[in-house]
Amino acid sequence: MTLAILSGKGGTGKTTVAASLAVALEQAQYVDCDVEEPNGALLLSPRVAFSEPVEVLVPTVDPDRCNGCGSCATACRYHAIAVVRRKPILFPTVCHHCGACRIACPTRAISEIPRRIGVVEGDAEGRFLQGRMDIGEPIPIPILRELKRRMARDRTVLLDCPPGASCAVVQSISDVDACLLVTEPTPFGLHDLAIAVGLVRKMGIPFAVVVNKAIEGETELAAYCRKEGIPILLEIPYSRAIAERYSRGLLPVHGDEAWIGRFRTLYDDLQKQVLEDGAAAFRTAPKPGSAVPGRAEA
């Protein structure tokens, strides 16, 4: 199963959950898709065995052939080329690498050259993969594509997604079997969870929720999940002990059989509840007042 861990809001514990699953499931592959600021390696301490550049194709102009007509600038959907005083000005970081400028050029003055935007790295055992985008680069999608191309096909894959619900998340969760949405019982956590729920429903991906920094008693978050028929498969308590261990780079599962067991159960439950019993129920919003199949009434 390929499982994506996302959240909407940043800092809710995506990496904690994804890395804990990677520790608990001994053969799983962890993939850090948060290429702007990958940090799973801090918790998993992999031995990085390879680091390969990710390149995109950007235009270059042969000044001897260019007649300054401006066709390239007109063709560029992303405004990555301006032509003033019959001379092109290229903005490589604005370019989306589509090649339209090259096709549009009537004098064949444009060719494409590779430009590095980051790297993909991994260990020799195939248990760890991460992307790192170079500083100042705005477009992570080609790096995510490269990670998806390289991810394992023969074992469980855990995709630790970037925060938010924009292009980078959409690219990360495309074609996954299920999503785990990590949230926290705060107004911000709930607000952004609802956005992430809207995204995974729109994409038709089965999903469930993990609550991090969970507190005792009724919360708006619990009420929301109940109303929407979304299963909460694990609660990680709001705990000073967990935070102190985290500050030393330790996950709940490190050296703790009980937590390893809980994360294994989380994975099994997700596979069972979301994929087998109630996939249809979790793909789309339940009708108001209707019971959700596969889930006991509260």
Next chain:
Amino acid sequence: MTIAVSSTGKTLDSQMDLRFGRAACFVFVDADTLAFEALDNAALAASGGAGISAAQAVADRGASVVITGNVGPNAMSVLTAAGIAIVRGEAITVRENVARYLAGSLTTIDQTVPPHSGMGGGGRGR
């Protein structure tokens, strides 16, 4: 001489728009006659490259001066390459800004603001 003013509306009495790439409109004013033409800024809703696109539009219409509030780095590159002077106006009418420019009381903008400054919400969305 044509002066392009980033504007919130399409008349000489519209207030200047402090944003360049994400301005609502551009008002092109003939410095001698004050005859003007206004255009919607096609770059306003662009997902990216708004400054580049707006600068291209201003250059294509033959402006030799831009009066605006803030200019990003990419727009600055294009305007500079086009030989267009960039001067800082205020959030008053297009007409008053042009008058001040012609009286020599507006200063040149030589510093850019960060990319996406005109998008609201403090920058780039995620």
